[in-house]
Amino acid sequence: MYETLATVVGTVVTDPVKRDLPSGEQMLSFRLASTARRLDRDSGEWVDNGVLFLTVSCWRRLVAGVDASIRRGDPVIVQGQLRSNEYRSRDGVDRRDLEMRAHTVGPDLTRCTAQVMRRRTGYATVSGNDAADPGAGSAGGGVAGEKDDPMTETSAPGDRPVNADV
Numbered sequence: 001m002y003e004t005l006a007t008v009v010g011t012v013v014t015d016p017v018k019r020d021l022p023s024g025e026q027m028l029s030f031r032l033a034s035t036a037r038r039l040d041r042d043s044g045e046w047v048d049n050g051v052l053f054l055t056v057s058c059w060r061r062l063v064a065g066v067d068a069s070i071r072r073g074d075p076v077i078v079q080g081q082l083r084s085n086e087y088r089s090r091d092g093v094d095r096r097d098l099e100m101r102a103h104t105v106g107p108d109l110t111r112c113t114a115q116v117m118r119r120r121t122g123y124a125t126v127s128g129n130d131a132a133d134p135g136a137g138s139a140g141g142g143v144a145g146e147k148d149d150p151m152t153e154t155s156a157p158g159d160r161p162v163n164a165d166v
Contacts, residue, residue, distance in 0.1 A: 007079045008054065008100065009108055010034030015072045018063065028058040028066050032078060032100075054098040056080070058105065065119075066105050075111035079104040 016030040036049040056078055058066045070076060080102040089095050107114040 003081060005079055005103065006082050006100070007077065008032060008034050008052070009077050010052070010075075012070055012072050012074045012076055013053070016058075016066060016070055018067055025059070026063045028063045030056055030066075030070070030072075032056050032076070052098070054082075054100050056100050056102050056105070058102050062102060062105065066102075069107075069114075070105060075108035077104075077106050077108050078102050 010032045011034075012030050013033045014031040016028050018026060018028045020026055032054055034052045034054075036052075037046050038049045039045075040047050078100060080100045083099045083101065085097045085099055087095055087097070
């Protein structure tokens with residue numbers, strides 16, 4: 001199977017809904033609208049030029065971040081795999097729905113501002129652009145499944161994580 005990634009910039013048009021699946025996994029989904037705009041040279045005004053609606057589904061670690069951060073009306077950038085689902089509605093009409101299985105969801109900072117709260121394994125949460133307090137946190141076990149966080153390196157046992165972005 002191919003894994004072509006697409007990026008869609010748009011607005012969240014439904015409240016995100018989190019579901020607990022029988023397998024024990026959680027998933028979260030919301031609808032996204034992306035409006036193409038173009039400049040009408042005759043009037044000098046921006047005009048809407050079609051709207052793309054798609055369902056965004058989030059899995060695993062992405063569920064917690066999106067659930068805590070994203071609401072209806074928020075401008076977002078979503079990256080993931082696009083899939084087309086074909087089905088027959090209750091009234092017998094054949095329909096298609098475009099779905100994106102998201103790998104990344106974040107605020108569109110051209111249309112909003114955001115404060116970043118980083119999740120770290122076994123250390124205190126860091127917010128904004130301030131570095132963590134050297135004495136903060138503990139060297140505890142952390143959250144299951146997050147010990148291999150690609151954003152966190154340890155230089156030696158007991159040292160604070162060293163990140164390129166802080």
